[in-house]
Amino acid sequence: MKKPRKGPATAWAAHWALLPMGATVLIAYIASILWTVRISLSNSKMLPRSDWAGLTQYINLFTTDRWSTALINIGLFGLFFIAGALALGFLLAVFIDQKVRLEGIFRTIYLYSFAMSFVACGVVWQWMFNPALGIQRSLRNWGWDSARFDWIASQDMAIYCVVICVLWHSSGLVMAILLAGLRGVDDEQWKAARIEGIPRWRYYLNIVLPQLGPSFGTATVLLAVSVVKLYDAVVAMTNGGPGDATDVPTKFIMDNLFERQNIGLASAASATMLVTVVIIVAPLLYARSRASR
Amino acid sequence: MKKLNLVLATLAAALGVASAASAQKAEVIHWWTSGGESAAVKQLADAYNKAGGQWVDNAIAGGDNARAAALNRIAGGNPPVASQFNTSKQYHELIDADLLSSVDDVAAKEGWDQWMPKPIKDVIKIKGHYFAVPVNIHSGAWFWYSKAVLAKAGVAEPKTEAEFWNALDKIKASGQIGFAQSGTLTYERATFTAVLLHMGGRDLYNKFYGDKDINATKSPAFRTVLEKFKRLRNYTDPGVPGRTWNDTTALLVTDKAGFQTVGDWAKGEFLAAGKTAGKEFGCFAGWGPAAPYMISGDVFVLPKTSNKESIAAQQLMARVITSPATQVAFNMKKGSIPIRPDVDASGMDICAQAGVIALKDPARQTPDPSMLMAPDVYGKVADVITKFWNTDMKAEEAQNQLVAVLSAK
Amino acid sequence: MNNTLSPRPRQPLFTPARLGVYFFLVSAALFFLLPLYVMGVTSIKPMTEIRLGNIFAFPLEVTFAPWARAWSSACTGLECRGISVGFWNSTRILIPSLVLSILLGSINGYALAYWRVRWAGWFFAILMLGAFIPYPVMLYPLVRMFAAVNLFQSIPNIVLIHTFFGMPIMTLVFRNYYASLPVELFKAARIDGGGFWRIYFQLMVPMSLPILVVALILQTTGIWNDFILGLIFAGRENYPMTVQLNNIINSTQGEKIYNVNMAATLLTSMVPLAVYFISGRWFVRGIAAGAVKG
Numbered sequence: 001m002k003k004p005r006k007g008p009a010t011a012w013a014a015h016w017a018l019l020p021m022g023a024t025v026l027i028a029y030i031a032s033i034l035w036t037v038r039i040s041l042s043n044s045k046m047l048p049r050s051d052w053a054g055l056t057q058y059i060n061l062f063t064t065d066r067w068s069t070a071l072i073n074i075g076l077f078g079l080f081f082i083a084g085a086l087a088l089g090f091l092l093a094v095f096i097d098q099k100v101r102l103e104g105i106f107r108t109i110y111l112y113s114f115a116m117s118f119v120a121c122g123v124v125w126q127w128m129f130n131p132a133l134g135i136q137r138s139l140r141n142w143g144w145d146s147a148r149f150d151w152i153a154s155q156d157m158a159i160y161c162v163v164i165c166v167l168w169h170s171s172g173l174v175m176a177i178l179l180a181g182l183r184g185v186d187d188e189q190w191k192a193a194r195i196e197g198i199p200r201w202r203y204y205l206n207i208v209l210p211q212l213g214p215s216f217g218t219a220t221v222l223l224a225v226s227v228v229k230l231y232d233a234v235v236a237m238t239n240g241g242p243g244d245a246t247d248v249p250t251k252f253i254m255d256n257l258f259e260r261q262n263i264g265l266a267s268a269a270s271a272t273m274l275v276t277v278v279i280i281v282a283p284l285l286y287a288r289s290r291a292s293r
Numbered sequence: 294m295k296k297l298n299l300v301l302a303t304l305a306a307a308l309g310v311a312s313a314a315s316a317q318k319a320e321v322i323h324w325w326t327s328g329g330e331s332a333a334v335k336q337l338a339d340a341y342n343k344a345g346g347q348w349v350d351n352a353i354a355g356g357d358n359a360r361a362a363a364l365n366r367i368a369g370g371n372p373p374v375a376s377q378f379n380t381s382k383q384y385h386e387l388i389d390a391d392l393l394s395s396v397d398d399v400a401a402k403e404g405w406d407q408w409m410p411k412p413i414k415d416v417i418k419i420k421g422h423y424f425a426v427p428v429n430i431h432s433g434a435w436f437w438y439s440k441a442v443l444a445k446a447g448v449a450e451p452k453t454e455a456e457f458w459n460a461l462d463k464i465k466a467s468g469q470i471g472f473a474q475s476g477t478l479t480y481e482r483a484t485f486t487a488v489l490l491h492m493g494g495r496d497l498y499n500k501f502y503g504d505k506d507i508n509a510t511k512s513p514a515f516r517t518v519l520e521k522f523k524r525l526r527n528y529t530d531p532g533v534p535g536r537t538w539n540d541t542t543a544l545l546v547t548d549k550a551g552f553q554t555v556g557d558w559a560k561g562e563f564l565a566a567g568k569t570a571g572k573e574f575g576c577f578a579g580w581g582p583a584a585p586y587m588i589s590g591d592v593f594v595l596p597k598t599s600n601k602e603s604i605a606a607q608q609l610m611a612r613v614i615t616s617p618a619t620q621v622a623f624n625m626k627k628g629s630i631p632i633r634p635d636v637d638a639s640g641m642d643i644c645a646q647a648g649v650i651a652l653k654d655p656a657r658q659t660p661d662p663s664m665l666m667a668p669d670v671y672g673k674v675a676d677v678i679t680k681f682w683n684t685d686m687k688a689e690e691a692q693n694q695l696v697a698v699l700s701a702k
Numbered sequence: 703m704n705n706t707l708s709p710r711p712r713q714p715l716f717t718p719a720r721l722g723v724y725f726f727l728v729s730a731a732l733f734f735l736l737p738l739y740v741m742g743v744t745s746i747k748p749m750t751e752i753r754l755g756n757i758f759a760f761p762l763e764v765t766f767a768p769w770a771r772a773w774s775s776a777c778t779g780l781e782c783r784g785i786s787v788g789f790w791n792s793t794r795i796l797i798p799s800l801v802l803s804i805l806l807g808s809i810n811g812y813a814l815a816y817w818r819v820r821w822a823g824w825f826f827a828i829l830m831l832g833a834f835i836p837y838p839v840m841l842y843p844l845v846r847m848f849a850a851v852n853l854f855q856s857i858p859n860i861v862l863i864h865t866f867f868g869m870p871i872m873t874l875v876f877r878n879y880y881a882s883l884p885v886e887l888f889k890a891a892r893i894d895g896g897g898f899w900r901i902y903f904q905l906m907v908p909m910s911l912p913i914l915v916v917a918l919i920l921q922t923t924g925i926w927n928d929f930i931l932g933l934i935f936a937g938r939e940n941y942p943m944t945v946q947l948n949n950i951i952n953s954t955q956g957e958k959i960y961n962v963n964m965a966a967t968l969l970t971s972m973v974p975l976a977v978y979f980i981s982g983r984w985f986v987r988g989i990a991a992g993a994v995k996g
Binding site for chain 3: 011013014015017018020021022024025027028029030031032033035036048088091092095096098100104106107108109110111112113114115116117118119120121123124125127128132133134137138141168172218221222224225228229231232249250253254257263266267270273274277278281282
């Protein structure tokens with residue numbers, strides 16, 4: 001019989017096994033972040049320069065109209081998208097949980113869109129929103145002559161078109177996560193609630209919902225990552241337009257990195273975004289890791 | 294001994310022949326991926342292969358994607374033999390960083406100093422050396438129109454600016470779309486540039502784009518240009534936002550809209566639909582025989598390399614691309630104008646011929662804004678223009694924002 | 703705790719509440735299916751019908767020529783061989799990237815869940831924050847680094863890149879899964895004398911099937927649909943399918959051949975869709991089995 005190992009589970013094997021992760025963090029992530037910050041303090045245009053420009057790029061950034069608009073846009077987008085995806089995902093999960101026939105088919109339909117690329121999503125939804133080609137045109141063809149659905153051409157409403165496209169793409173994932181969480185909720189609770197005369201919708205809202213905390217948490221993290229990285233869908237759908245109504249930070253960074261040949265400004269924008277994300281996300285991640293101990 | 298020498302000499306000769314026979318491989322990055330553009334590139338590739346080279350095609354759609362790929366390749370130490378850029382300031386930092394080979398030998402042999410149009414020479418000859426191989430000349434600020442639409446409104450081709458506005462009014466009154474506009478960043482700025490050039494005048498254009506003159510930007514004349522630009526909105530249709538330039542030209546091709554300002558690359562759309570210049574559609578590059586003629590185009594840059602075979606390939610590429618036969622073959626398919634004045638222009642359509650005539654007059658040659666402004670400033674101008682076009686921003690506010698763009702570091 | 707996923711006993715169909723449920727589900731299904739319908743229908747219409755401009759109309763004339771063209775003869779530059787050219791490249795990029803990123807994610811997750819490594823917590827936190835960085839930012843330093851070790855523009859290059867960028871989510875997902883397994887199993891294995899690797903291969907891996915499927919779907923979708931990383935790091939001979947797709951869809955001149963574009967888009971999406979359809983049911987099971995618990 002082998003000698004039982006005593007003490008806390010620390011082993012050199014674990015250290016070595018985690019080496020790839022350590023290397024990745026150091027090489028890919030930390031090095032890139034440091035490099036980005038360094039460039040943001042220089043006058044680099046197309047190629048990196050090793051001069052020092054102090055905070056010039058940051059000042060340029062914060063006085064750029066387009067950047068402020070991009071931040072507002074991503075804020076609006078993030079708010080409506082995350083809230084919408086969580087709500088839609090929750091509703092879908094709850095309704096599917098009602099012992100419906102063909103549950104498998106419904107689930108497949110709601111989830112397949114997640115396998116499509118954001119580019120495909122943007123292209124198709126752009127068509128559907130296009131007043132001359134899509135929904136507005138079809139409504140008028142079918143007789144409703146004064147139908148108007150030209151959000152995508154409107155300064156104020158275009159961002160919501162992007163919200164709808166990405167909702168279509170990702171709500172299924174939220175549904176899957178929440179459905180799994182729902183299935184982990186004890187059925188006995190419903191029986192107890194029914195005896196007390198609580199209606200089903202109340203049951204979901206007040207009894208089930210709080211228990212889905214961890215599921216909602218994970219879903220929110222995954223959705224938040226999509227929000228920050230939003231680029232392909234915007235480019236495919238509106239390319240930031242009309243004007244800068246659907247401009248988003250990642251697009252601002254990409255444009256300056258390549259087309260505008262201003263990597264100094266792009267780096268300043270990236271560093272700013274990173275700091276913003278850290279400020280918002282770090283406390284949440286910390287709270288979650290404490291809660292799970 | 295003599296026999297050995299003979300053998301060695303024969304061997305040497307054989308080896309010499311062998312190395313000349315091995316084709317000079319040239320990987321070329323470019324963004325000409327549509328049907329028409331591919332047909333044009335094929336002319337370059339065929340000519341290069343016939344001259345003893347081996348063209349390795351690396352086509353990437355989207356100018357930004359292609360340039361990004363090329364730039365990262367150069368940064369990674371694995372550059373292509375040749376890479377496409379616009380005739381502009383896009384590659385100047387590469388020159389400053391000593392990352393491009395020069396083509397002075399080919400330039401001297403072909404006499405570029407003598408006949409290359411000045412605006413192009415200014416952006417490819419830096420500090421006395423040639424660093425890019427021009428492939429073609431495009432012209433940006435043309436006006437195109439559908440003859441059917443104008444006929445239905447009862448107007449003829451406008452010969453002055455006043456007639457142009459009059460024509461727009463009449464077309465609108467006849468229930469058709471007066472002005473077809475592409476609601477994209479690049480083309481909103483392009484329309485503004487055309488208005489600045491043809492309605493504001495060459496001096497104002499050069500002061501703004503070339504000198505970045507603040508006073509000119511604040512002037513009432515500039516404000517008028519902005520207002521005229523915005524006025525064009527009254528003649529557009531609701532489908533403008535997001536519509537690509539070629540879908541916009543399609544409106545003219547299908548006789549739904551009257552005018553569009555876009556470069557001579559629009560000609561390809563008409564030709565692909567079987568239309569003939571002068572019959573179904575018309576073109577003019579400004580009003581009057583002295584109207585400024587905006588020049589732009591594409592070049593190939595040759596990233597510096599120590600690989601002997603690549604260097605030979607680059608020199609061959611420079612020679613082949615600028616030779617008269619290749620110039621004619623390529624530009625006929627591309628819809629642009631050859632860079633050499635000594636080619637036979639009789640096979641071209643009337644629009645191209647008008648361009649060639651305009652090009653011959655040095656007083657009319659005007660550089661495209663991207664030849665005058667660095668990419669990031671040019672991009673910021675577009676940001677202001679698109680906001681001005683799409684919102685109810687006042688002309689004064691746009692002027693102030695443009696002044697801020699020009700003054701920024 | 704009710705741990706079953708089997709459908710519960712059915713209820714009668716025609717009560718208002720039930721009808722309401724089905725109405726909602728069907729409406730949502732229409733919302734989700736609409737884009738697929740538009741894509742599919744457009745890809746089998748001739749251009750003459752598409753120019754009429756009614757994207758929801760069912761085709762009067764059905765043609766599969768656009769699919770054939772997209773696959774084997776659409777022009778992507780000088781070559782006119784369609785997107786089939788990139789299919790094998792995408793596959794050659796996908797499989798090693800899947801293996802490496804999932805393997806490392808699983809090892810990381812296991813180590814983080816059960817073993818005390820003092821620096822690991824901090825590194826994991828940075829890794830998670832790294833998931834929020836838009837990766838264009840990291841392109842230039844990575845290009846220089848790979849060039850410095852002579853790996854730039856090769857299959858190993860792109861595989862490592864995908865591994866780097868997939869590591870945060872993969873580690874997170876595996877860690878949550880392993881942490882949700884009963885800790886008694888681990889303790890028992892330790893008492894039996896098991897070390898790090900033995901426990902991993904003999905205890906964790908056999909139990910990983912549900913979460914493996916989750917990881918498979920997430921990574922396949924992300925890697926297969928990637929464009930910019932493949933463009934920059936894979937090398938011209940190894941361009942993935944998405945590069946050809948971009949060349950077909952985003953060519954700047956000429957009329958957009960919408961039916962070929964849509965067919966090409968659908969063809970490119972086939973692989974993630976297939977992976978999803980085949981393993982879809984396991985996806986939900988995998989999540990239920992604990993991938994997402996706190």
